[in-house]
Amino acid sequence: MDSSEKEKIRIRAKGYRKEEIQVIRATPVEDVFNPSARLRVAAYCRVSTDNDEQVTSYELQKNYYEELIAKHDNWDLVEIYADEGISGTSLNHRVSFAKMIEDAKEGKIDLILTKSISRFARNVVDCITIIRDLKRLNPPVRVFFETENIDTGKSDSEVMLNLLAIFAQEESHTKSEIMTWSIHQRFASGNFITPRLFGYQIDRDKPDRYIVIEEEAKVIRLVYAMYVVGYRYKEIAEQMSKLGFVSNIRGDRKWNANVVRNIIDNERRCGKIIAWKTYTPSYLDHKIKKNNGNRDQFVLDDHHDSIVPQEVYEYSLKIKRMRKISRYFGPIPPLTVINEGILRGFVLVDPRYPGFNYENYLFASDYVANSDGDKRNHQIRKGDVSNFDLDGYEKADARLFVTRFTPSLTFKGNRLYFNKASIDKLNNPEYVEILFEPKERLLAVRKSFKGNPFAFKWVSNEGKGITKSCSGFMLTLYELMKWNDNYQYRLSGTKGEGSDESIIIFDLDTALPLTKKIIDKGETYDKVSINLLDEYYAYHYGKNIYEDAYSMRLYLLDLFKSWDVNTAKVPTEADSYTSWAKGIINSHLSALAEGGQ
Known part of the structure; x- marks a missing residue:
């Protein structure tokens, strides 16, 4: 920019006819207390x-x-x-x-x-x-x-x-932080918040505050009892509405699934308190969230008199989890075990129920057949079966000699399938039971009947095998045997028969892993099953006869001809919850339905 341009800018900055410009002033902001402003x-x-x-x-x-x-x-x-x-x-x-x-x-x-x-x-x-x-x-x-x-x-x-x-x-x-600290100290000292709760009244002079109202407690016990024996929330609500029971502290008689759920979920009905189950993460929006380890929680058992036993409350929560995870409806089946005969220590399996793990089955088995250690440690010793020295001989592995006439059980994902040979070996029963021996790692199948809670239909109306869901038991089985989820597993069974008794036993340790292989044939292709036996079997028929561990149970099948296969089953102590519930229902439901209490 040259000097002449700069001079022009300086002249313009001084203004132009300033003395002639009229200014229209902005309306001043009125003071709020100015008496002239309306x-x-x-x-x-x-x-x-x-x-x-x-x-x-x-x-x-x-x-x-x-x-x-x-x-x-x-x-x-x-x-x-x-x-x-x-x-x-x-x-x-x-x-x-x-x-x-x-x-x-x-x-x-x-x-x-x-x-x-x-x-x-x-x-x-x-x-x-x-x-x-x-x-x-x-x-x-x-x-x-x-x-x-x-x-x-x-x-x-x-x-x-x-x-x-x-x-x-x-x-x-700052106030929010102080309040959070205050609540923490309050709960830590056992000074819990105890609002009025259906089933209880408040006595402010008592440290635990809650006093059972027996008339309301009867209703709550009936709700838990019906839930434990298999009723759903909606079904319980319908029954309570028909009976005309009060549903809350206001005296309403309005029942629905949420009302029932809230009764079941509240731990205070069993005398227990869990404080700080929910919390407010932000003091700005005050949104309440479930406390999943975000804050300390404070738990006190036997804080006040219970309406239902704590074991029943825990049992009901277990039912709730199972229904959510597996869509399993009905009560938790009792751990039921055979107490006599060749099947002593076998535990009945509900194929649909996913709540039992290996330790549960082991507990039930030991309930009638207590023993220590692994039962699969029996080995043939020199001289047991022959005066000849059989060292170097191999016990032929049955998996190498399977035919279509061999009973077999196949697991695929969460489903199982029995072949027709299995059905024929038990003389074509419509229903069977599966039993599990956890220490010997054996499965047994025996005849059953419609109406038995552990029975399931394994044949179609045409007499063919049916692929059945077994999601409840498969997780336990796969974890115990360390099976690969991507494979199928086939078990070959051993039939025992004598004095009008029939049974098929499957040895889990002999499971044959299978996978599918696609064979390209040009215009078409075939999908075939390929077994995945260990490379060892490319050169051997089985293990050395003196090294092979076997189940004593299978040995006894050959030794005895009468095994008491149909021995009655007995429930373990875990069945006490449903016994409590059935007692409540039997003692109250009929009388209450008639209007008496």
């Missing part, structure tokens, strides 16, 4: 809790603003907007506040009075956003904060408002 005025007040002291504060605030507005002749009262028992850190649930803002947007308000920024909002973002939205209205709506003496209609208000809003939010944060 204003439509609203007031907002809020208290954060609903205890007696805060209720008094709430009423005082309302009265104060009514009197203040009445003192100014130029102020017309629109409304006193008030929220009671609501936190200021979130706009959610502040019904009166939302109505006030809506009225302001509709042009009904010129000025909003409020005690302080913390009464208006303790969330910086909400506070600033609302103030700016109000200022953008036509005409703009002003907010006057009395404590801070800030009028948002003035140009210098926003900087101070931002700073004070930050302080208000931090104050709220």
